[in-house]
Amino acid sequence: MSKENVLRVSDITMQFGGVVAVNDLSLEVNKGEIIGLIGPNGAGKTTAFNVITGVYAPTNGRVELHGETIAENHPHGKMKAMYKGQNDGKYTDVKVLTPDKITKKGIARTFQNIRLFKGMTVLENVLVAMHMNMKAGVFGAALRFNAAEEAKMREEAMELLRMFNLEENKDDLATSLPYGKQRHLEIARALATKPQLLLLDEPAAGMNPQESDELMRMVGKIRDDFNLSILMIEHHMQVIMGICERIYVLDYGALIAEGTPEEIQNNPRVIEAYLGVDD
Amino acid sequence: MTDRISNKKNITLSIIAIIVMLAAIYVLDIVIKPTSSWSNLMTCLEKGTIYALVAVSMNLLNGFTGLFSLGQAGFMLIGAYAYAIFAIAPEDRATVYQYYEGGGLIHFSLPHMLQDMMGGADAFGGTIGYYLGIILLMIFAGLITAVIAFLIGIPVLRLKSDYLAIATLGFAEIIRSFFQWEGLGPVTNGSNVLRKFASYDSSIFPVLVAGICVAFIVLLINSSYGRAFKSIRDDEIAAEAMGVNLFKHKELSFVISSFFAGVGGALLAMFQNNINAAPFTSNMTYEILLIVVIGGIGSITGSIIGAYLFVCCSEWWLRGLDAGEFLGIEADFMSPGFRKVVFAVVIMCIVLFYSRGIMGTNEFSWSGLFNFFKTLPKRIAAVPGKIKAKFSNKKHKKHTENVKEAQ
Structure with a gap:
């Protein structure tokens, strides 16, 4: 069964000076899906959100919404010599929409540290x-x-x-x-x-288990009532495992795993990233 | 339901208040203006009104859009000149532009032209034509200012906070020097005074014009665009994420604010009856900024109250301090300049007791006004205690004691 694609992020690298915050991230969100984006602190999840919503211009890669490019870049200028990411030379265009235009095209977001x-x-x-x-x-x-x-x-x-x-x-x-x-x-x-795509940045942060249960139900209801797709960053594992259809796991800016909640739970690389490994 | 009834009541109250105020100004204008002893009142009323308009326009930028701009004097200057240049009667041009051949470059005056077209100086139609000319010219002055603000805004509005303030301040100074430039003399009269231009007769005119302008700004702030401005002030990143085009809305706010600063400048020119670029320095911007801060950043009512307070203090109430006699007290130390010392103390007191300005971010409402008078005696009774609390360092002592105990 092929689903209608909403968001396609291809080979995104976001480099600040010498720091590679997101390295070669590719992900897809289809219509009606609830997708989780998890990873330890500092893995680059929020940076990925900021690239998708136009707050940052990616150093390399492309973001498409409904097949239309909303951000594309390749290392050029000063960045060309410093670039440490992957896929150099794959993208040739430079096009970065501002956040308000991206919102107008149908991506809405919430913020990790509430910005009302x-x-x-x-x-x-x-x-x-x-x-x-x-x-x-x-x-x-x-x-x-x-x-x-x-x-x-x-x-x-x-x-x-x-x-x-x-x-x-x-x-x-x-x-x-x-x-x-x-x-x-x-x-x-x-x-x-x-919006057609809603990005939730840690919606359950600071909530007790009861509240996050309620939030979980609400996210599902929002998806059905507003007929949209949801991409969410979350640390509460019961929330993520409970409602997400697919999960992407980031560590040190790079994608280390992708799959259904069961696959992710049993993935040794994910366990290693979260819990560390015995020497 | 009760909401709607009280709403209706408030509107009726407001309309009555406006009519009474206008009638009072009209009567005062006839009774007081010819007598010299109370003419200060009318001067303060007119100048205060003009400053109120400019302060409100600055508040739209600083208080509601969060853009710390210090270009207001420059924009007033453009408005004042755009008005004055096109309002000097052709027959007076030779005396005004005395240093330039043939009375300068421009040889017509819109108010005088319309006056002649509609029946001459003595006919009623002529008067209407004259005022129509003044109003059209004021709108023109505002538009010219807005266009220049638009152009300045393109580079400047990409800056933030302090940097924006410095850039706008710089542009205001450039504008002032530009208007004083000898090369432009045939148009601007160089650094000489422009005078003998058309002006209003009755104090009711500036009050009406400023009233309409302020009403427009209030309506704008309460509209969807006003909400977008406020969202930029509160959080730029969130505003942009909610689809508010930052640059477009900043530019919009900047241009609208400048338009009204230009209109205010034109009114100021009419009030003074002569205009000269020299006094439009950054000092004038700081005066307006002072009014905005004293009144409350983000409160239109505060800006208006602040404007009258500032103008009355500097032009009228504290004048006696410079002249050597104040409230019946005569003293040698009350020599020119002493007024400013006292005024500084007054400002410090206001800032001390109203750290967010007189009105904070509150606006005028009838229920608020009634409440103010109802609780006034109680609050006056509480003032000595407040002063005591401000100046005693009890809190500090207590704190140090606590620290000692803890140790």
Whole structure:
């Protein structure tokens, strides 16, 4: 059975000066899949997210969304002499979209260390994510010619808040929410951009087992309700093993394993990366 | 339901307040302006209004978009000159541009032209034409400023925080020197004063213009674009990840802010009746920055209150300190310059007790105002205790005691 491909990351290398944070990473996300990205601290998971969402331009490699290239680069300029990664010379184009354009194309993300808009209310946080799809210009918006559009935006935002049980908190400052709710608000805000692919960066960080169970159910529900694909970084193994269809394992920037949860659990290289090995 | 009723009540209250204020200004203008003893009030009202507009426009940049820009005086200068150059009556040009052949390069004035076209100086239509000319010219001044801001913004807005401040400050100084350049003399009159240009008669004019401009900025801030601006202020990376085009929105905020700074500059030119590039230094930007900070970064109401406070202190209330007599006290040490000493102390007190500005990030609301007066006696009673707490180092002592105990 062939599935519709959503995200294809090919041979991505991200090098900062002499440090190779991600080395030759290739991964694929198909429609409707929940994919896990795991690895010890400092393995380069978040860097991979930052490359996919356009925060960093990759040093080498290509990222495609629905077959359309959103980032492609090859070592050139100063980097050419310093380059330590692989696949040098395979890619020839230089094209890097900015994060806002990539979001517009359908990739939304949350952040490992929560990045909500501090001075804004819960509702406003979600509304910001809908701004890019607004049709009205500055004058139209300022002089309230787009009242119908604005009302529709608010209604959609409220619907999202209702889904995450944040309805009563809509006028609170985002930072006044308890930690767990802030994580939920980040997901709600990401969903407000109407993505096809959602990147979750440690959504269960700091949650107790009960909360992470709830989160697990919610991630599945989001996938079904919004008809999207999810790529998530997570350290809670029961969460990852519980909901992911396939898992990629990174260590020292390189992909060391790929497969179903059972395959990953029994993979000696993964166990070695996580637990170390006896000398 | 109660929400809607109170909302309606607030709107009615606001409309009544605006009408009463305008009527009061109109009456004051007729009664007070001719008498010299209270003319300070009208001066402060007009200048305060103009400064309020410029401060609000700066707050849009600094407080709501998080761009620390210090170019406001430069943009006011462009607005003031763009207005003044095209508003000097042709017959006065020879005296104004006395050092340049044939009264300079430009030989028309929009307000005077429209006045003649619509019936001359004595007819009612002529007056309308005159004011129409002034308003059109003010919009033109704003647009010119906006275009220049757009061009400056392209390189400058790629910088962040302090670097942006330095770059904008530099551009403002360049603009000032440019307008003083002899080579441009036939247009800008070099470093000489531009005067005899069309101006308003009634104090109600600047209040109305500034009011409309501030209302637009408030509406903008509460719109979707305003939310995008605030998201950039709070977290650039997250804003970009949510699809907000950083450069486009920064440029937008910069251009809009400059437009209103330009309009403010045009109003300032009219208020002073003459204009000269020399006083538009970084000092003027710092004055406006002071107003924004004192009022509260991120509060429109604060900027307006701060503007009137600043102007009243520097132009009126503390003037006696320079003249040797203040509140009935006469003393030798009250010589020119002493006002600034006292003013500095006032500012320090405000910063000490309102560390986030008078309004913080709060805005005016009727319920807030009623609450303010309701709790006023209580808070006044609490002031001595507050001062004591500020100046006693009890906390410090306690802390050192605790440390000793722990040891």
